[in-house]
Amino acid sequence: MLSQSEALLSSRDRLTAIAGGYRESLVIITSVEMGIFNAIGESDLDAVEISQTVGSDARATELLLNALTGMNLLAKEGDRFRLRQDAKDFLLPESENYLGDIFSHYLHMARGWIKLEDSVRSGKPVVQRKRSDERDDHDLRAFILGMQNISQVSAEEMADAIDLTGVKAILDVGGGPGTYLISLLNRLPQATGVLLDFERVLTIAEEQINEAGLSGRTELLAGDMFELELPKKYDLILLSNILHSHNERKNLRLVEKCVNSLTESGRLVIKEFFLDESHTSPKDAALFSLNMLLHADGGRSYSWNECISWMEQAGLTIVQKLKVGKSSGVLVGRKS
Numbered sequence: 001m002l003s004q005s006e007a008l009l010s011s012r013d014r015l016t017a018i019a020g021g022y023r024e025s026l027v028i029i030t031s032v033e034m035g036i037f038n039a040i041g042e043s044d045l046d047a048v049e050i051s052q053t054v055g056s057d058a059r060a061t062e063l064l065l066n067a068l069t070g071m072n073l074l075a076k077e078g079d080r081f082r083l084r085q086d087a088k089d090f091l092l093p094e095s096e097n098y099l100g101d102i103f104s105h106y107l108h109m110a111r112g113w114i115k116l117e118d119s120v121r122s123g124k125p126v127v128q129r130k131r132s133d134e135r136d137d138h139d140l141r142a143f144i145l146g147m148q149n150i151s152q153v154s155a156e157e158m159a160d161a162i163d164l165t166g167v168k169a170i171l172d173v174g175g176g177p178g179t180y181l182i183s184l185l186n187r188l189p190q191a192t193g194v195l196l197d198f199e200r201v202l203t204i205a206e207e208q209i210n211e212a213g214l215s216g217r218t219e220l221l222a223g224d225m226f227e228l229e230l231p232k233k234y235d236l237i238l239l240s241n242i243l244h245s246h247n248e249r250k251n252l253r254l255v256e257k258c259v260n261s262l263t264e265s266g267r268l269v270i271k272e273f274f275l276d277e278s279h280t281s282p283k284d285a286a287l288f289s290l291n292m293l294l295h296a297d298g299g300r301s302y303s304w305n306e307c308i309s310w311m312e313q314a315g316l317t318i319v320q321k322l323k324v325g326k327s328s329g330v331l332v333g334r335k336s
């Protein structure tokens with residue numbers, strides 16, 4: 001048992017680590033953006049060599065490399081640096097578990113987070129959020145491929161866990177990089193999929209779908225999910241990480257629209273960062289609500305029950321409720 005002064009010290013350390021966490025966050029994200037990990041690759045190089053590859057100041061680069069070494073992402077022998085295993089596994093673009101795109105997206109988000117006070121005082125987003133297809137190329141790729149970086153585990157878990165009996169036609173609404181659709185189609189060799197998103201997003205999704213060998217079974221549908229007319233022919237419609245961008249009224253409208261496009265025994269699958277009824281847990285979902293406050297007019301994380309209520313109002317019966325990935329959930333509703 002900790003003495004009172006030890007407990008005080010440990011609380012003090014915990015709070016200072018949280019409040020100062022931006023430094024480590026920015027060191028890793030900046031290094032990804034500058035291509036530091038890629039420049040080192042499998043070699044061991046000194047700061048001058050690395051700075052020449054990435055086009056930076058040698059002295060400043062050495063300070064950055066020393067900090068990365070202190071964070072256990074690099075190892076340093078003499079004046080030469082090499083990648084440790086975590087950096088090789090997650091920060092080299094050729095790694096199948098690459099996280100660099102989502103880290104670049106976090107940097108984009110951080111520009112909004114620095115103005116959190118403005119948003120909390122005004123209740124309004126601080127960044128006039130661009131539709132995904134209005135972002136510049138770098139930001140768009142970071143956003144869309146970032147979704148792929150963080151969804152691989154939950155997409156596989158979701159596709160393993162939900163009942164796919166009889167599913168032949170799938171619609172993925174706002175499918176982004178197509179990670180979820182790919183996991184579903186891989187389990188359903190007879191099924192076809194439609195990925196609906198904005199045109200420029202579809203060009204990125206197409207790369208992923210081609211790589212997965214699914215171009216013959218996937219149609220890309222460009223347009224706005226709120227405006228496009230959707231045929232009534234899908235056995236499964238997926239809304240993954242869509243509802244947190246919108247207010248309650250728009251969400252109910254979207255859920256109803258999807259239900260109208262389901263076949264008679266079709267199912268709607270909703271994947272989100274669901275909150276419990278206190279709206280405080282899981283912590284990641286509570287923090288994500290602030291992300292949406294900053295970047296979307298009316299969006300936030302929703303609770304399981306809020307989402308269930310939209311699904312039931314639209315005429316669905318909830319048949320599955322699952323946790324997937326680190327802090328996500330999936331609801332499956334079927335037409336009664």
Ligand SMILES: C[S@@+](CC[C@H](N)C(=O)[O-])C[C@H]1O[C@@H](n2cnc3c(N)ncnc32)[C@H](O)[C@@H]1O
Pocket residue numbers: 132133144147148151173174175176177178179180196197198201223224225226239240241242
């Ligand atoms: C947070 S991402 C989720 C991507 C994917 N469903 C996933 O879970 O990995 C939201 C996606 O919805 C798309 N989107 C947002 N609003 C849309 C709209 N009005 N019409 C079509 N797509 C939209 C975005 O372009 C983006 O690809």
